[in-house]
Amino acid sequence: MSRTRKPAPKIARPAPSLADYAKGIRAGNRAVLARAITLVESSRADHQALAQALLTKLAPHTGGAIRVGISGAPGVGKSTLIDALGLYLVKRGHKVAVLAVDPTSLRSGGSILGDKTRMARLAAEENAYIRPSPAAGKLGGVARMTRETMLLCEAAGFDAVLIETVGAGQSETLVADMVDFFLVLVLPGAGDELQGLKKGMIELADMIAVTKADGENIARASAARAEYAAALHVLAEPHAHWKPGVAVVSAKEDTGLDALWKAIERHRMLLNERGLLAETRKAQSVRALWSHVDDALLSRLRAAPRVQALLPKIERAVAAGRLTPFLAAVRLLTAYEQRSARPRKIK
Amino acid sequence: MSRTRKPAPKIARPAPSLADYAKGIRAGNRAVLARAITLVESSRADHQALAQALLTKLAPHTGGAIRVGISGAPGVGKSTLIDALGLYLVKRGHKVAVLAVDPTSLRSGGSILGDKTRMARLAAEENAYIRPSPAAGKLGGVARMTRETMLLCEAAGFDAVLIETVGAGQSETLVADMVDFFLVLVLPGAGDELQGLKKGMIELADMIAVTKADGENIARASAARAEYAAALHVLAEPHAHWKPGVAVVSAKEDTGLDALWKAIERHRMLLNERGLLAETRKAQSVRALWSHVDDALLSRLRAAPRVQALLPKIERAVAAGRLTPFLAAVRLLTAYEQRSARPRKIK
Numbered sequence: 001m002s003r004t005r006k007p008a009p010k011i012a013r014p015a016p017s018l019a020d021y022a023k024g025i026r027a028g029n030r031a032v033l034a035r036a037i038t039l040v041e042s043s044r045a046d047h048q049a050l051a052q053a054l055l056t057k058l059a060p061h062t063g064g065a066i067r068v069g070i071s072g073a074p075g076v077g078k079s080t081l082i083d084a085l086g087l088y089l090v091k092r093g094h095k096v097a098v099l100a101v102d103p104t105s106l107r108s109g110g111s112i113l114g115d116k117t118r119m120a121r122l123a124a125e126e127n128a129y130i131r132p133s134p135a136a137g138k139l140g141g142v143a144r145m146t147r148e149t150m151l152l153c154e155a156a157g158f159d160a161v162l163i164e165t166v167g168a169g170q171s172e173t174l175v176a177d178m179v180d181f182f183l184v185l186v187l188p189g190a191g192d193e194l195q196g197l198k199k200g201m202i203e204l205a206d207m208i209a210v211t212k213a214d215g216e217n218i219a220r221a222s223a224a225r226a227e228y229a230a231a232l233h234v235l236a237e238p239h240a241h242w243k244p245g246v247a248v249v250s251a252k253e254d255t256g257l258d259a260l261w262k263a264i265e266r267h268r269m270l271l272n273e274r275g276l277l278a279e280t281r282k283a284q285s286v287r288a289l290w291s292h293v294d295d296a297l298l299s300r301l302r303a304a305p306r307v308q309a310l311l312p313k314i315e316r317a318v319a320a321g322r323l324t325p326f327l328a329a330v331r332l333l334t335a336y337e338q339r340s341a342r343p344r345k346i347k
Numbered sequence: 348m349s350r351t352r353k354p355a356p357k358i359a360r361p362a363p364s365l366a367d368y369a370k371g372i373r374a375g376n377r378a379v380l381a382r383a384i385t386l387v388e389s390s391r392a393d394h395q396a397l398a399q400a401l402l403t404k405l406a407p408h409t410g411g412a413i414r415v416g417i418s419g420a421p422g423v424g425k426s427t428l429i430d431a432l433g434l435y436l437v438k439r440g441h442k443v444a445v446l447a448v449d450p451t452s453l454r455s456g457g458s459i460l461g462d463k464t465r466m467a468r469l470a471a472e473e474n475a476y477i478r479p480s481p482a483a484g485k486l487g488g489v490a491r492m493t494r495e496t497m498l499l500c501e502a503a504g505f506d507a508v509l510i511e512t513v514g515a516g517q518s519e520t521l522v523a524d525m526v527d528f529f530l531v532l533v534l535p536g537a538g539d540e541l542q543g544l545k546k547g548m549i550e551l552a553d554m555i556a557v558t559k560a561d562g563e564n565i566a567r568a569s570a571a572r573a574e575y576a577a578a579l580h581v582l583a584e585p586h587a588h589w590k591p592g593v594a595v596v597s598a599k600e601d602t603g604l605d606a607l608w609k610a611i612e613r614h615r616m617l618l619n620e621r622g623l624l625a626e627t628r629k630a631q632s633v634r635a636l637w638s639h640v641d642d643a644l645l646s647r648l649r650a651a652p653r654v655q656a657l658l659p660k661i662e663r664a665v666a667a668g669r670l671t672p673f674l675a676a677v678r679l680l681t682a683y684e685q686r687s688a689r690p691r692k693i694k
Binding site: 052055056059060062063144147148194195196197198199200202203227228230231233234235236237238240282283285286288289290291292293294296297298301314315318319320321322323324325326327328329332333 | 399402403406407409410491494495541542543544545546547549550574575577578580581582583584585629630632633635636637638639640641643644645648661662665666667668669670671672673674675676679680
């Protein structure tokens with residue numbers, strides 16, 4: 001049992017071997033799982049090598065979970081809903097992993113504190129595992145870490161993975177591209193009270209859920225459901241295999257969770273029947289590959305001293321219209337080409 | 348006058364100098380403009396160099412147009428609306444350039460034939476210039492050509508640029524990122540008749556226009572307007588400086604064009620007042636720079652023989668889950684690094 005708040009110390013204990021890690025994770029050992037995740041999140045080259053070897057070894061045992069992304073503006077009740085939905089799933093025999101992608105934690109340099117406090121009921125469950133957002137690095141790196149953590153959790157037997165994202169920046173797109181189902185939470189309201197949705201959310205949403213539908217909110221939640229449903233109907237892409245709908249839930253009263261989860265299962269069944277689940281996941285993996293390549297190429301170019309020397313001037317000239325974007329690109333690429341030819345280490 | 352269907356032959360006439368091009372374009376000479384656009388669309392290195400020099404020289408004379416992107420599914424009446432809107436603008440003293448980004452022309456290898464036939468009334472106007480979609484190269488290249496053609500048209504005195512895109516693939520995103528205002532056309536209808544919108548369109552739309560609102564369509568157009576307006580209201584991002592609305596137009600009866608254009612002008616005024624027009628265009632230019640850099644880096648990597656040899660196997664292994672996306676990326680990058688160190692020409 002390692003329901004401790006801090007990740008396991010890295011030096012104190014003898015380092016497990018690749019086989020130890022694989023065996024421990026397959027046995028559902030939470031301490032080993034936590035330690036493997038710290039490998040995935042480490043920037044040390046030897047940790048990375050071990051992490052990738054482990055992921056390769058465990059690959060045949062991954063993919064078994066329903067992967068759900070959950071997003072929404074601050075205050076919409078994400079943690080409370082995840083707490084309730086997680087408990088609902090645990091009670092039905094699922095093993096639930098909760099991960100997070102929080103770009104604000106990148107800025108503050110610290111991961112979300114108190115994830116387990118925010119999801120107090122779920123954190124106490126044997127069959128739930130809550131892991132805060134990785135804090136270090138760039139968003140692309142965090143996406144990789146979260147994706148790989150999800151795979152480790154699947155190998156450890158978790159069959160439902162909920163990935164929370166705070167609905168800011170590019171994190172939703174990244175999370176949507178690693179899950180099977182993307183759920184967007186909104187507050188109850190009607191007419192001018194409706195809070196609207198952040199740009200891009202409609203495109204990602206497989207479902208909208210109106211939260212806090214309890215007590216005096218019930219009528220407003222129902223009105224919100226009708227308005228969002230009408231909007232989604234108007235905007236629904238023709239011939240799409242799945243039409244996003246609107247659920248109404250109360251984490252406080254545990255209502256609506258059953259209908260919500262049944263919709264998620266129906267979506268999965270539909271994808272499965274049409275062979276789309278496997279296809280989607282394959283395409284996601286290949287996109288992740290290209291996203292890593294793209295990130296690496298761009299960050300190498302940006303890191304080249306000649307490019308760094310040139311860049312501020314070039315961007316100013318382009319913004320001011322003194323230099324065409326194409327010529328500017330050629331100059332940056334030329335500066336990059338002239339970099340020293342010494343072999344460099346792959347990051 | 349060069350209202351001919353074919354671009355001017357490239358060899359037959361003596362090549363104008365940079366100064367000739369600049370002078371001819373500034374004088375509004377359509378033959379010179381057409382010839383300059385063929386430079387922009389040419390893949391020959393000397394043409395490209397001349398085109399970039401010309402764009403640099405003309406830069407102080409660009410930026411004067413209202414730039415409008417217009418999209419919608421096939422059959423929605425894009426050409427007919429552009430014909431009518433163009434005529435409306437010409438009659439109000441505007442000089443109108445109509446450009447197109449048609450990714451289907453990339454596949455067929457030919458540009459849209461008959462653009463001038465589809466916009467017969469506008470094509471006959473002295474103060475209108477219709478240029479079909481560039482046909483060669485990749486979408487990123489077409490985006491660059493269209494962007495640069497727009498700048499040449501501005502330097503030639505065109506103060507309204509309408510860029511048509513066929514509503515397929517990634518072309519809308521590219522067009523939306525080179526214009527001030529993005530208009531999405533939909534057919535009249537109501538309830539289950541509504542055709543819905545392609546994913547991504549809502550995020551891009553500064554306005555939706557219901558087309559063909561004439562004759563027996565009027566009631567259905569009005570119903571569609573109400574439904575789209577309600578949907579946009581529900582989905583409107585809070586605190587946005589511009590709330591997309593719905594216009595109703597008939598190109599056949601020339602109705603609604605005035606209200607549509609006034610909305611576009613209001614949007615521009617609003618952006619101007621807040622200093623957002625200049626900001627947006629600067630940001631667009633810098634994004635164009637990075638998009639060129641990104642395209643070039645990725646296409647170089649993809650073109651490297653060692654990468655090409657490895658790529659099919661790697662993508663298959665990633666799709667099958669035998670190789671992690673991160674390891675796959677490292678392998679491709681390593682193969683790329685091992686490429687011959689001979690200096691290569693900047694594309």
